[in-house]
Every structure is written in C-alpha cells, then in structure tokens.
Amino acid sequence: xxxxxxxxxxxxxxxxxxxxxxxxxxxxxxxxxxxxxxxxxxxxxxxxxxxxxxxxxxxxxxxxxxxxxxxxxxxxxxxxxxxxxxxxxxxxxxxxxxxxxxxxxxxxxxxxxxxxxxxxxxxxxxxxxxxxxxxxxxxxxxxxxxxxxxxxxxxxxxxxxxxxxxxxxxxxxxxxxxxxxxxxxxxxxxxxxxxxxxxxxxxxxxxxxxxxxxxxxxxxxxxxxxxxxxxxxxxxxxxxxxxxxxxxxxxxxxxxxxxxxxxxxxxxxxxxxxxxxxxxxxxxxxxxxxxxxxxxxxxxxxxxxxxxxxxxxxxxxxxxxxxxxxxxxxxxxxxxxxxxxxxxxxxxxxxxxxxxxxxxxxxxxxxxxxxxxxxxxxxxxxxxxxxxxxxxxxxxxxxxxxxxxxxxxxxxxxxxxxxxxxxxxxxxxxxxxxxxxxxxxxxxxxxxxxxxxxxxxxxxxxxxxxxxxxxxxxxxxxxxxxxxxxxxxxxxxxxxxxxxxxxxxxxxxxxxxxxxxxxxxxxxxxxxxxxxxxxxxxxxxxxxxxxxxxxxxxxxxxxxxxxxxxxxxxxxxxxxxxxxxxxxxxxxxxxxxxxxxxxxxxxxxxxxxxxxxxxxxxxxxxxxxxxxxxxxxxxxxxxxxxxxxxxxxxxxxxxxxxxxxxxxxxxxxxxxxxxxxxxxxxxxxxxxxxxxxxxxxxxxxxxxxxxxxxxxxxxxxxxxxxxxxxxxxxxxxxxxxxxxxxxxxxxxxxxxxxxxxxxxxxxxxxxxxxxxxxxxxxxxxxxxxxxxxxxxxxxxxxxxxxxxxxxxxxxxxxxxxxxxxxxxxxxxxxxxxxxxxxxxxxxxxxxxxxxxxxxxxxx
Numbered sequence: 001x002x003x004x005x006x007x008x009x010x011x012x013x014x015x016x017x018x019x020x021x022x023x024x025x026x027x028x029x030x031x032x033x034x035x036x037x038x039x040x041x042x043x044x045x046x047x048x049x050x051x052x053x054x055x056x057x058x059x060x061x062x063x064x065x066x067x068x069x070x071x072x073x074x075x076x077x078x079x080x081x082x083x084x085x086x087x088x089x090x091x092x093x094x095x096x097x098x099x100x101x102x103x104x105x106x107x108x109x110x111x112x113x114x115x116x117x118x119x120x121x122x123x124x125x126x127x128x129x130x131x132x133x134x135x136x137x138x139x140x141x142x143x144x145x146x147x148x149x150x151x152x153x154x155x156x157x158x159x160x161x162x163x164x165x166x167x168x169x170x171x172x173x174x175x176x177x178x179x180x181x182x183x184x185x186x187x188x189x190x191x192x193x194x195x196x197x198x199x200x201x202x203x204x205x206x207x208x209x210x211x212x213x214x215x216x217x218x219x220x221x222x223x224x225x226x227x228x229x230x231x232x233x234x235x236x237x238x239x240x241x242x243x244x245x246x247x248x249x250x251x252x253x254x255x256x257x258x259x260x261x262x263x264x265x266x267x268x269x270x271x272x273x274x275x276x277x278x279x280x281x282x283x284x285x286x287x288x289x290x291x292x293x294x295x296x297x298x299x300x301x302x303x304x305x306x307x308x309x310x311x312x313x314x315x316x317x318x319x320x321x322x323x324x325x326x327x328x329x330x331x332x333x334x335x336x337x338x339x340x341x342x343x344x345x346x347x348x349x350x351x352x353x354x355x356x357x358x359x360x361x362x363x364x365x366x367x368x369x370x371x372x373x374x375x376x377x378x379x380x381x382x383x384x385x386x387x388x389x390x391x392x393x394x395x396x397x398x399x400x401x402x403x404x405x406x407x408x409x410x411x412x413x414x415x416x417x418x419x420x421x422x423x424x425x426x427x428x429x430x431x432x433x434x435x436x437x438x439x440x441x442x443x444x445x446x447x448x449x450x451x452x453x454x455x456x457x458x459x460x461x462x463x464x465x466x467x468x469x470x471x472x473x474x475x476x477x478x479x480x481x482x483x484x485x486x487x488x489x490x491x492x493x494x495x496x497x498x499x500x501x502x503x504x505x506x507x508x509x510x511x512x513x514x515x516x517x518x519x520x521x522x523x524x525x526x527x528x529x530x531x532x533x534x535x536x537x538x539x540x541x542x543x544x545x546x547x548x549x550x551x552x553x554x555x556x557x558x559x560x561x562x563x564x565x566x567x568x569x570x571x572x573x574x575x576x577x578x579x580x581x582x583x584x585x586x587x588x589x590x591x592x593x594x595x596x597x598x599x600x601x602x603x604x605x606x607x608x609x610x611x612x613x614x615x616x617x618x619x620x621x622x623x624x625x626x627x628x629x630x631x632x633x634x635x636x637x638x639x640x641x642x643x644x645x646x647x648x649x650x651x652x653x654x655x656x657x658x659x660x661x662x663x664x665x666x667x668x669x670x671x672x673x674x675x676x677x678x679x680x681x682x683x684x685x686x687x688x689x690x691x692x693x694x695x696x697x698x699x700x701x702x703x704x705x706x707x708x709x710x711x712x713x714x715x716x717x718x719x720x721x722x723x724x725x726x727x728x729x730x731x732x733x734x735x736x737x738x739x740x741x742x743x744x745x746x747x748x749x750x751x752x753x754x755x756x757x758x759x760x761x762x763x764x765x766x767x768x769x770x771x772x773x774x775x776x777x778x779x780x781x782x783x784x785x786x787x788x789x790x791x792x793x794x795x796x797x798x799x800x801x802x803x804x805x806x807x808x809x810x811x812x813x814x815x816x817x818x819x820x821x822x823x824x825x826x827x828x829x830x831x832x833x834x835x836x837x838x839x840x841x842x843x844x845x846x847x848x849x850x851x852x853x854x855x856x857x858x859x
Contacts, residue, residue, distance in 0.1 A: 010180070011058050014070035019083035024054035025183040026086060028217040030120035031139060031423040033431075038082050042069065051584070053122045055183050090218055094145030095703075099710065106710070107718035111277035112137065113151045113261055113287035115253070116159075116242055117223075119216055121584040123182055124158035125223070127242055127547070128512040129609060130322055132583070133387075134283055135216075136421035136609075137709075140702035142217030143423075146710060149268065149277065150221035151261040151287070153253060154179060154212050155242045162547050162580045166486050168563030170548055170556045170579075174241065179225065184212040187222075187271060195271070197224060197263045199255055202339055207235050209256060211264045220274075222264045224256055243549070251332055251340060254373065258289025259347070262297070279717045281318045281709075282381065285330055285373030291317060291380035292341070292350050292358070299349025304729055306354050307740065310380070312732040315848070316721030318713045319381035321374060321413070324394045324606050325516065330373040334360070337371040363401025378402060382720055382848040383713050384413045387607040389631045391415065394603050405856040407801075412849040416712065417628050418607040419705035425613040427591035429463050449697045457686045458679065464594070464618055464689075469502035471592020475543055476500065478578045478585070499573050500541050505673045507622070507665075508593035508614065510545040510581050513555040516604040519546060520558050522597075523565055524658035532662065533574035538670040541574045543589060545581035586610075591617040595638075595669060598623040599661060601653075602643050603630075612700035618689050622669060624657070632699060637692040639664050716848075723846055735846045739853060741780065742842050748778035749785070751859035752819070754838050763834070769826045773809055773838045773859070777818050782811045786843040786850060787822040794835025801835055809838070 013021050029035035039054045040047045042061070050056035061069075069075050100106040116131030117123075117138065126132060134150070141148040157174035165171050179186070187195040187210070199207045208231050209224040226238040237245075238252045245253075269276050280290055291313050298309035323329060334356055339345070342352035358379050359371035366372075378384055378399060386392035392415030396408045403411050422443050431441035437455045438448050480496040500506070513519050522529055522542070532540045544562060548555030559577070566575045578585060590596075596614035598605070598621065608627040615621060621638035623629045633640050641664060644656040676682050698704065724731035753774040759767055771789045792804025809822035828834060840857040841850045 010055075011061065011063075011066060013058070014066055016070040016076045017066070017079050019079050020054075020058060023079075023082055023086055024058055025185065026215045026217065027119050027123070027183060028086065028089065028142070029054055030122070031421065033428050034085065035082055038078055041078075042075075051121065055122075055181065059181065092145075094143070095707070096145040096147070096710070099715075103715050105719040105722055106715050107278040108147060109275040109277040110146065110148045110279045110281060110714055111151055111261075111265055111290075112141075112148050112281045112283065113257065113290055114283035115152065115257060115286040117150060117152050117221060118583060119214065119221070121582050123184075123214060124177070124582070125152065125155055125242065126583075127159040127549075129607075130284060133322070133418055133607075133609065136419070136424065136702040137283075137706060138216045138219045138221060139421040139424060140419070140706040142219045143421075144703055144706055144710075145218065146706060146714075147275075148219050149265065149274070150214075150216065150219060151257070151264060152221065152223050153239045153242075153257055154184075154223035154225040156225070156227050156240050157244075159242045160547075160550060163485050164482060164563060164577075164579050168560045168567065170559050172550050179212050184214055184223070187211040187213060187267065189271075194228075195267055196228070196230075197260045197267060199260045199263075200345060201235065201252070202345055205232065205235065207231065207238060207252065207256060207260075209239070209260055209264075211267065220268070222261070222268060224260050224264055226256065247332060248336065250330065251336060254286050254330065255289055255340065258287045258291070259293040261287060262290050262293040278721055279316050279318060279714050281320065281714070282377050283320050284322050285319075285375075285377040288319075288359075288373045288377040288380065289341075291376070292347055292355060296347035296349045298729075302729060304349075304732065305736065306349060306351060307736040308729060308732045309349065311735045311739070311846075312721070312724050312729055314380055314382045315724045315732075315846070316717050317381040317383075318709075318717050319377040319384040320387065320416075321377075321384065321395050321399075322387055322606050323374075324391055324398070324604050326398065331367075332359075332371045332373075334369050334371045361401075363404070366401065374399075375402065378413075382852070383717055385713065386413060386415045388417045388628045389415045390603055390627065391606040394606075403851050403854045405858060406851050406854075407804075410851050412851045414712070416705060416708045417631065417699075418609050418612075419700050419702040420609050420612045420616070421702040422616055425587065425590055426616045427467055427587075429466060430591070430617060433459060433463050443697065443701060444703060446698060449694050452690050452694045452697075455690075457681050457683065460618065460686060460689065461681055465502060467588075467591035467617065468506055468594070469592075471506065471543065471588050472500040472502045474585075474588045474592075475576050475578060479576050482579050495572070499576060500543070501539075501573075504539050504541045504574075505595070505670055506541050506543060506593050507595045507597050508543050508589055508619075509597040510543075510586065510589055511598075511608075511610060513546045513548040513558055514552065515554055515558070516601045517546075518599050518601060518654070519544075520561050521599045521654055521658050522661065523561065524655055525662065526565060528662050530571055532665055532670075533571050535670070538674045539574065540665060540670060543576055543578065543593065545578045545585060545589070547581055586613070590614045590619065593617075593619050594673060595620050595622050597661075598626075598629065599641060599657065600624055600626050602626040602645070609700075612696070615692050615696045615700060618693065620669075620685075620688055620692060622661075622664065628700070632696060634695065636688060637696055638688070639668060720846070720848055731846050735844060738784065738842075738844050742784070742853060742855060745778040745780055746842075746855050746857070748776065748818075749780065749840055749857045750776050751838050751840060751857060752776050754859055756836070763828065765828060765831055767828050769828060769836065771809060771824055771826060771836070771838065772812075773822045775820050775822060775840055777820060777840075779818065782814065782820050782822075784843060786841045787811075787838065788841065789824060789826055789836055789838055791826055791828075791834065791836035793830070794833045796833060799835055801837070803830075806839075 114134035116126045118126030118132035118135040160172040163171045197209045210228050212223045214221040227236045294313045295309040298304045359376040386395040395413045396411035434441040563577045566577045590613040596611045605627040611621045624641045642660045644653040647653040755772040757770045787809045788806040790806045792801040809824040812821040812823045814820045838859040
C-alpha cells in the first residue's frame, strides 16, 4: 500500500534546547566544526547514519530522547554556548563594515544570482564547479560581512546520484527531496499563507513558485520552487532537475531564475524590510533575464524609456562568465524566446525587437537566429569578468565580436581569479596543527602563512599520513558499496579491504567529465601506467571520481573506460574510481591526496578550484598550465605538465602530453616523495609543501576573491548605479540620449588626416613625436569624443601594434562641417620598431569603459 500524500514532520524541541533548531537550520554548521561536534555528540552512530545532517538527526530523535537532552545540564549549557556563538557571528562587525565606513557608496545590498549553489551535501543543489564556487562565494561573503542575498532555484531531485552497473556504465538516480525535511524555511505572508512568485507563460498560463530560504551564515539564499499547487503538471516540473529537460524547459527555468528571482527579492524586502539590492551579480548567463525584469520595473515605476531603463540597469550589473568554450553557453532559438517573451508575452516596457537584439549574435560567425544568454548578459552588464587571468584573456577573445574595432586586450572583461572557502575544505587536523604550532588557525591573519616553516616536519608528515589513512578507509568503504550495487556478493568483496595503502604516494583526480578535461589521458599508455602503479620501490596510487552529464554519452564512455581499467586484477589495489563525487567525498579526498592531478586541454579550464583545495590541505599540484595554475605556478609549488601547443592532431597531442605526465611522475614526483632522511622524512617534499602553503595559501582563499569583487566590481557598480539614478534618473536619461546620438552619427565619424613630426630623422629614445589629427565628427561635439594617439611596437610586414599605450590628444581648433583639429606630444620611450596611429572613441563620464558602446573610429 502506498501513501497518496506525504509530508515531513519536524520535532517540537523542549524549551531548554530550542536553540538547536536555529543552529541546525543555519548552514554555518557545514563549515564550523564546533556546531557539527554539538550534534555528533548527541548520538555519533545516528549522526553518521543521517549523513551528518542536523535537521535529519533532530527528526530522528524521539520525544523521550529530546526530553532527556533537555534535562541534561551539561548538554543544555553546550547548546546555550553554541547559540551565543552563532549570535556573535551573526551580529559582529566584520571586514565589510570597515570597508563601507571608508567607501560611502559601497552597496547596502548585493543580489547574487546563480543556477546552482553547492553549500553542503545535505542540500544537493549543485552539479559541479559553478555551484561549488557560488556556495563558497556566499560563505566567504558571510565571513566578511558582505551584504549579499543569494538567488537560485530549488530542484526537487537535485542533479543526480551516480552509480555504476556491472559493466562500469554510469547510472543516474533521482531521489526526490522534500524541502520540509531540509534546512529551509518557506517564505510566508503575514497571514501564514505561502508567498507566491508568478511568471507569465504562453497560452495564458502562469508559472507559480514558492520561495524557500536557506540561511548561509549571515547570507540568506532564496530558492524558487515550481512544484506548487495551482501549476499544471508540466509547470510543476520546471524545477524538477538541475540542467534537466530540453531547451524549452531550460528557458522556463531561466525565466523563473531571472524574472522570478527579481520578484522574489522584492518579496523578501517587503517581508523583512531588507534594503533593495543596489548591485545585481549574474553568475553565468543562466540568470540573464533578471536584466529585462529590472528594465520593465523601471519603465513602469519611473516612466523611463526602454533605453533609459537599460542604462540604469546596466550600471549596477556585474556579469561573470565561467566557460571558455562556446558549447558551455545557453543558446535558444530566437523564435522560442519570442514565443515566451515577445508579442503579447512581452514584459511591459520591453519591446520584442529590443529584447531579441540583446541576445542576438550580430557579430561575424554568429547565428542571427539564435538568442545567446551570455551575449545578453554582457550587453546588460556595466562590468564583466572571467575567473582567472588566462580565462579573462580567453573570454576577451571569445566575445571580441561584441566590440569590433578594438583589440582583444581592450574588450571590457576583466579577471578575478576564483578562490575556495577554507573552513569548508580544509581538514580540522590542519587547523589543529596551526593552532598547536602557530598560535591560531585564522587564515585571514597574513603572518601565519609566513610562519609555516616553524611547524616541525615530523608533525606535518604525521598529519598528512593520518589524512591519507582516512581517505583510504573512506575509499574502501565507498568502493565496497559500489561493487555491492554493481551486483557483487559479500563473498567476492574481501579484496576491497586491501585496496590502497596509507603509506603510498596518492594522486587524486576528481571533476566533471566533459571531453576537454581528459579523464582518460592517463590511460594513453596503459602498460606504462601499470608500471608506475605497481613499482616495487616507488608505487603510486590513484583515487579518481567524476560525473558525466546524463545526456553526454561520450563522457559516460570515458568513465566506463576508466572503471574497466581500475577493475583489472593486477592494478585494482592501486587505482579506484569512486562514484557519486560530491561535497562529502571531496572533504576526505582533498586532504588525503599528496598530489592533485589536472590535465585539461589548454586553455579550456576556466579556473579549476579543486587544486586550490588540495593545496590548502598540504597537497602539491601536478597540472597543465591552465586556469589558476597558469598564473600561480612558480616552479616550487608543484609541477607543470608540458603542453603540445601547436600540435593539431588531437591523438598525437594527447600522446605527447600523457608521456610528459608519466615522465614527471616517474622522474620527479615519486622520487621526491620517497626520498627520505634517517628519520623517515622526505625533506625536499616537505620544503615544497611548506612553500606551497606559504605562497599559495593567501591567494587561493575565497575571502580574497570576494574582497576583490567588492573593491573592483561591486563598489564601482554601486557608484555607477547611483550616478545614473540620482535626480530622477537624470544620468540614465542623459546617457541614453548620448548613446542614441552617438549610434546615429558614428558612421560619419572618421579620422580624415594625420600628421606627425619629429625633431630629427634619426629617432632616439626620449625624443618627442608631435601629432596633429584632423577629425570629422558629423553632429557630435568635440567634448563627446576622446581622440587618442596609440603607440607601441609595430610588427614588420603587418604593422600590427603590440604593447601599445593610448595617449589623449587635445582639441586645438574647430572648422566648418563638423571638422576639428586635435594635437598632442608623445615622448618615445622604447627602442626597436615603433608605430603609432590615431583613433576616436565615444566619451561620457557615465560610461564604465571607453569600449562599452563597442564604437571606435580608427585612422
């Protein structure tokens, strides 16, 4: 017999321990050991059975057990102490308070939109790096006191749980999540009814969504859920799966995230009195529709035109791109977008043609019949960034078609390299070691990093072995469960108790499994890999994990290939593939690995933060120079796998780079690990480990990353937003009028004649070049443009300029018919081939960048 309805019933906590409910539902416990220890101490065995979920643990306790806890003075005192500690964390002034005191225009609220958030395994609303990064962003913001509000979707079945069948093929399971049994609170109106956010759908339908709040330390996270009464069945399933369904369902999800997300924020402010966000951060293009909802709001509430509202919206918007490959961008058929957001479905004040133009691929090589979410995100953002220095460079090349006439270096996409939330990912034993020998575990205290050399080598090495042993135990248990699910009997599983060795060099590799991450590169020469794994004196062991998207057959084939190799009897004690990679597995995997392997096809790794987490746990990186490793590898903090750049045959390139990987492990990594002194300590390895922590440690923190976002993007965006909204949006109105004039007349803007003079024919460093430029501006005034001389190194044969700098020219005189003379002097400060040119750019004090409008007139 089956139930026709079900719901979760939460326990009624006795008054002396009532605070347990608040402690359990504030996800700070997921990165704060004392809170976890409080719950684990109630019943350690049951704590493990509920997968370290405080809400599930409390629900599993009987009324009698709760009464016993409430009658225990010692336990009540621990609860009171934990509650006081949480209250202090929530209310204390933190870094942002000081920043805001100095920066008067620092935002009072920032909205952070993402399609996924990886906070804790208890709340499985993530698929991979994008979600984990978003989770770390919120946690670091909480620790710094940055007033962020997260906005996302609640997926009833999350991403998926991965298992393997007998043949090693990935199998997906979608267990249903009950939000009432999770650390979530449903937003309710004052009369107790659930709040509802609505988004219009074609055919007169309405998509309704409830809003769940997760509390991530000091940061509220709002998650929209379409599985609500009043929705027809097809609409109830809009948020059923993360990245599930076809193009139409994905479009519905992204409308709910962007449009519905803004409406949820307005709801949140109305219910709580929270300030309306001044800055909107779009984490990838999935939430890009938030921009058109804000435009519609401004048109309706303030009487702005579409163009004026667009300028007001753009000024306060930040867009982060995470993908270095076009295939990672959501693109919809323009006719589908028109069906959902055009004609009668158009948002008030957002004409169909204006909307479609925002996402149109109007550049060379683009498809004009496609609506590109990243393109819309960039067009509606005053500021944009990639997630590592190299990724910023790649992104500027990917999207340079939006800024024709500009060199890639000028495309207005900057870089903020990702970071990781250390309290989430660093093993408690590392913090204990810091407290024991450095006098504290606060990673924000910079001098602690410099003092790592003071920690005795034997203590570091003993701690690493403890963490390696924990990984071995965890891997054996997971492997045994995996084989049992694959159909093996208990009698066949005795060998799993001998898998891996806590004294063997351990290399980890875990990530999503798209083709470019090259899960199977290490299998290019299986026999050589076997020799490395089974070397009698310097053996290596590999712990591997990763999920393939359910629709990615190629990725699943790669997993199967890896599993079949790991199943072979002669190596299965040295290499394991662990299914269902997630936060829980990662928290034992990173600390237990000596080396973290990353071998993507360069330059397709945007950032790649797993190696950062390994480094903070005393691991060394062995990686292709891609993502963050490309900028922070220094020759002593790990190893760089050489790349076969310029080799166009993909098989040959893989063979070359795999051979380089084997060589590094065989000749450098393994010898250094096993080269020990008379005390059994690998002193050269320990020197690399200390150097890695001292130099990489401060760089890879998510708190460093969030501070950069605040200082370089959020505060300028808030100032830009304030500048265009003051005095009844006078700035937005003026900027929109200026942009209309510039676009209308730019075809007639040209550099008609240029003259340059030098004091002699023999040019030397230090001499001055005088430049006169005669420019036709049609109807534009001279103060509405910037005329520049651009000078740098000129390539022989092509005259292409590199390493150039732009210097302003000043208006000298004006003539009839819109012609003007601009002049200036340029000091020559370099030798070699020198070249220069002149160009004209739009100029307006409210433009975030000279390239914002994508207009330039080159001589």
